[in-house]
Amino acid sequence: MEQKLEFAFRQTMPAQPLHFDESKCVGCHACMEACMIDVMTPGEEGHPPVVSFPDECWYCGCCVMECQTGAITLRHPLMNQTRWVEKASLKKE
Amino acid sequence: MTTTPWPYPSQTDRTHRLSADVVVLGGGIAGCMAAIAAARKGQSVILVDKGAVKRSGAGGSGCDHWESAATNPCSRVTPEELTQAMLDDNDGYNNAISHYIECREGWDRLLDIEEMGGKIRDDQDEFSGAAFRDEESKLLFAYDYRNRFTLRIWGTTFKPAMLNECRRLGVTIVERVMVTSLLTEGGQCGARCIGATGLHTRTGAFYVFTGKAIVMALSRPARIWLFSSAHPGLCEFRPLSCIGDGHAMGWRAGAEFTMMEKSVRAQFSSAGRSFPPYSTGNNHNTWYAATLIDATGREIPYADRDGNLLSRVEERYLPAKGQHYFLKGGSIEQAKYEFEGPETLPYEQLNAQGYRLPFYADLSTLPELERKAIWGFMVGQEGKTQVPVYQHFTRAGFDPTRHVLQCYGVGWTSAEFLPQERQLFGLPGGFMNDWNLMTNLPGLFVCGDALFASNCYGHAAATGSYAGRKAAAYAQSASLLSADEAQVCQERARVYAPLTADPQNGVSWKELNEAIAKAMQNYCGEIKRDELLQSGVELLSRYEREVVPEAYAANPHELTRLLEVFDILTVAQLILQSCLKRRETCPKLEFYRTDAPCGAPAPFIVIRNDNGVVRTRTVPLDYAGDLRDNYEKHNADYLSELEEKRRGTKA
Numbered sequence: 001m002e003q004k005l006e007f008a009f010r011q012t013m014p015a016q017p018l019h020f021d022e023s024k025c026v027g028c029h030a031c032m033e034a035c036m037i038d039v040m041t042p043g044e045e046g047h048p049p050v051v052s053f054p055d056e057c058w059y060c061g062c063c064v065m066e067c068q069t070g071a072i073t074l075r076h077p078l079m080n081q082t083r084w085v086e087k088a089s090l091k092k093e
Numbered sequence: 094m095t096t097t098p099w100p101y102p103s104q105t106d107r108t109h110r111l112s113a114d115v116v117v118l119g120g121g122i123a124g125c126m127a128a129i130a131a132a133r134k135g136q137s138v139i140l141v142d143k144g145a146v147k148r149s150g151a152g153g154s155g156c157d158h159w160e161s162a163a164t165n166p167c168s169r170v171t172p173e174e175l176t177q178a179m180l181d182d183n184d185g186y187n188n189a190i191s192h193y194i195e196c197r198e199g200w201d202r203l204l205d206i207e208e209m210g211g212k213i214r215d216d217q218d219e220f221s222g223a224a225f226r227d228e229e230s231k232l233l234f235a236y237d238y239r240n241r242f243t244l245r246i247w248g249t250t251f252k253p254a255m256l257n258e259c260r261r262l263g264v265t266i267v268e269r270v271m272v273t274s275l276l277t278e279g280g281q282c283g284a285r286c287i288g289a290t291g292l293h294t295r296t297g298a299f300y301v302f303t304g305k306a307i308v309m310a311l312s313r314p315a316r317i318w319l320f321s322s323a324h325p326g327l328c329e330f331r332p333l334s335c336i337g338d339g340h341a342m343g344w345r346a347g348a349e350f351t352m353m354e355k356s357v358r359a360q361f362s363s364a365g366r367s368f369p370p371y372s373t374g375n376n377h378n379t380w381y382a383a384t385l386i387d388a389t390g391r392e393i394p395y396a397d398r399d400g401n402l403l404s405r406v407e408e409r410y411l412p413a414k415g416q417h418y419f420l421k422g423g424s425i426e427q428a429k430y431e432f433e434g435p436e437t438l439p440y441e442q443l444n445a446q447g448y449r450l451p452f453y454a455d456l457s458t459l460p461e462l463e464r465k466a467i468w469g470f471m472v473g474q475e476g477k478t479q480v481p482v483y484q485h486f487t488r489a490g491f492d493p494t495r496h497v498l499q500c501y502g503v504g505w506t507s508a509e510f511l512p513q514e515r516q517l518f519g520l521p522g523g524f525m526n527d528w529n530l531m532t533n534l535p536g537l538f539v540c541g542d543a544l545f546a547s548n549c550y551g552h553a554a555a556t557g558s559y560a561g562r563k564a565a566a567y568a569q570s571a572s573l574l575s576a577d578e579a580q581v582c583q584e585r586a587r588v589y590a591p592l593t594a595d596p597q598n599g600v601s602w603k604e605l606n607e608a609i610a611k612a613m614q615n616y617c618g619e620i621k622r623d624e625l626l627q628s629g630v631e632l633l634s635r636y637e638r639e640v641v642p643e644a645y646a647a648n649p650h651e652l653t654r655l656l657e658v659f660d661i662l663t664v665a666q667l668i669l670q671s672c673l674k675r676r677e678t679c680p681k682l683e684f685y686r687t688d689a690p691c692g693a694p695a696p697f698i699v700i701r702n703d704n705g706v707v708r709t710r711t712v713p714l715d716y717a718g719d720l721r722d723n724y725e726k727h728n729a730d731y732l733s734e735l736e737e738k739r740r741g742t743k744a
Contacts, residue, residue: 014323014324015323015324017326033145034145034147034148035144035145035148036143036144036145036148036149036150036153036332036334037144037326037332037333037334038144038269038294038295038650039326041100041101042100052650053650055322055323055324055325055326056325056326056333056654057326058326058327058332058333058477059326059327059369059477059481060148060153060154060332060476060477060480060481061154061477061479061480061481061484062148062153062154062480064480064484065148065154065249065479065480066148074480074481074485076369076481076485077324077327077365079365080327080365080368080369082368082369082372082373082486082498082499083498083499084374084453084486084491084496084497084498084499085453085496085497085499086495086496086497087386087390087453087455087457087495087496087497088495090386090388090389090390090453090497091388091389091390092389092390
């Protein structure tokens with residue numbers, strides 16, 4: 001079915017390091033306070049902080065270590081996702 | 094341009110003034126240990142940190158091994174032997190004093206940290222019976238299992254324990270404040286250091302700290318040659334905010350530096366070129382001594398220093414026949430024959446023998462406890478590995494008994510790098526120090542990565558504690574001086590200028606950092622020549638003159654990043670000046686001139702800024718003198734306290 005799609009401007013993101021599960025986040029902002037780079041700024045009460053400076057993340061994972069409800073997932077940029085294989089799949093000579 | 098309002102109240106109209114006996118700049122490993130040592134001496138202490146102390150600094154997220162703890166009860170190497178080896182291995186271009194402190198006191202600091210609540214022993218008996226475990230003390234060792242001077246540790250527990258200890262001792266902790274400059278007596282360049290200024294990274298409030306003694310515990314420089322505006326956080330191995338502010342403010346204040354002409358081809362991160370450290374297959378550091386296999390699953394042999402192939406995994410952890418001990422670790426890439434440990438065969442040899450890229454790390458054939466020590470323990474306790482690597486890979490289904498991890502490059506590196514992609518790594522330059530870890534500026538003590546030829550966690554902790562107690566001793570007989578108001582006013586004006594610059598014309602921190610990095614790759618790459626270096630000096634001084642005064646920042650966070658890049662610009666100029674002053678090629682400093690041959694071993698070149706004039710002096714490589722004698726002469730109090738404590742423990 002044909003549909004008229006709406007457009008908008010947005011900032012193109014080279015990477016999005018942090019993902020919050022809103023159903024688990026209690027909005028305590030302990031992650032924000034643990035981050036030494038201060039990549040987050042306060043969000044609305046009861047909600048996750050805003051990841052205002054995602055490109056400055058150095059992927060240490062301390063925000064995840066600090067989160068008591070397991071609400072945060074840290075994701076490396078696609079180019080930095082390391083490859084591994086089943087050893088059995090390597091072709092013997 | 095975003096119109097979202099800044100979430101914190103502006104306090105650029107406020108100046109907070111704080112004083113204490115000892116002011117510690119930087120709350121990483123070295124800074125925390127300095128604050129703790131000074132507070133234990135009964136001094137009032139302020140600890141200033143750009144982030145939040147619990148997890149800040151290069152070691153805040155963790156650490157998996159502690160090198161050179163030569164006085165631990167299982168060690169078969171003395172501090173004197175180990176320090177001498179580090180000196181010999183680098184032809185003397187190393188910090189004999191700081192590394193002797195590391196070797197001599199590292200174990201004392203581990204015991205300290207254990208008392209604070211850090212975990213240093215396998216008290217759950219997870220590794221009972223392992224070749225790397227001492228059954229009595231339950232300590233775990235890495236690398237050389239016979240000589241046992243490097244320990245495996247649970248480093249993720251350390252930084253929170255240090256924070257608690259700082260709190261317990263009543264240290265005044267000031268977080269989210271970037272230190273921007275050193276204050277000197279009468280505001281004079283080269284005079285006694287009496288304090289520092291700071292900027293709150295959220296509110297923009299200004300800080301003036303004064304103390305009887307100041308401890309410099311800020312990081313080593315970074316992002317001098319490497320920058321990515323898309324991934325600035327991935328430019329270097331250490332955190333984005335650790336870029337050498339201390340070196341820059343020290344240079345401006347007239348402090349002496351040495352070995353600043355040394356840089357090495359990048360090894361980690363490199364503007365996103367490499368993969369996350371310790372996430373790829375290799376057999377280095379955390380991964381020592383993992384088995385490597387080639388693209389067809391064929392095992393790559395390990396050999397001893399004489400080229401004898403080692404058939405059993407256990408042999409990878411033992412010195413060669415007739416060898417006392419071997420060196421491996423953070424600052425040792427290719428040890429000299431005397432200290433060379435087991436290693437996989439070099440790529441050229443492997444290629445000739447038909448081994449095929451890519452290679453993989455294969456933990457599946459290691460003895461179970463060796464596999465568990467690497468995957469789960471060390472990859473899990475090392476900085477940046479618990480969540481991003483161990484937890485992540487495990488959730489995605491990685492099973493070390495079945496899967497193999499790709500190596501990028503032809504050995505233990507996680508990428509191939511270009512010669513002009515350089516870093517301050519592998520014992521880089523830094524502040525010059527004496528036996529009290531004091532700089533040439535009276536009252537300014539230095540530790541951790543701020544020191545020249547710094548390396549790892551144990552070095553940071555040991556020198557931090559040492560600098561803290563020396564600063565405390567100095568403070569006991571020094572007076573508290575007021576800040577020179579003209580110096581404070583000038584710094585406040587410098588710090589705030591970018592907030593009122595023209596947003597349309599003023600460059601951002603990213604544009605400036607990228608320009609500096611490109612300039613340094615062009616004019617201060619692997620090859621050095623006077624004309625090249627001089628062109629770099631001209632370009633960077635033009636940036637200083639024309640670009641810096643117009644640079645723009647929209648808020649205190651961005652301002653922090655911009656002030657960091659101003660510091661990077663200062664350090665880049667310090668590096669160029671240091672390169673110009675070294676007249677001969679010096680391979681151990683990875684310093685290669687094509688306009689001058691390799692000279693005879695030359696002394697340290699010590700460099701400082703004297704009100705805008707660059708001054709140098711030379712210092713013999715053996716300026717530390719007899720290590721044991723000098724250490725004991727300077728630390729009689731510490732040694733008697735240690736003896737008393739030992740007697741108390743025995744009783």
